[in-house]
Amino acid sequence: MSGPELWPQTGRVPPLPPPITIKKAGRIRRLRSVNPIEAEYSGKAEVCKVRKYLCKICKEQGHNSRGCKI
Structure with a gap:
């Protein structure tokens, strides 16, 4: 049985x-x-990423001192 031709x-x-x-x-x-x-x-580490902004001027969360309305 040396080749596929001779197989049963x-x-x-x-x-x-x-x-x-x-191939991409x-x-x-x-x-x-x-x-x-x-x-x-x-x-x-994920808890630190979710941290909110805290304004230094009015001490409210959600914006920083550059976006403060005061």
Whole structure:
């Protein structure tokens, strides 16, 4: 049995070739894997990002001193 010509015939359909894929241009963007230790502290970092503006003039939240109406 040195080649496909000498193999015994079966009643099955021959397998399909693999699909043709087109390589996209540019660098592949992948997400960085996060360490388990780093995952514990990720919740604290998100709290800091949600912090509101605090005006130094009137001490109200929602705007800074440049946008203060006073």
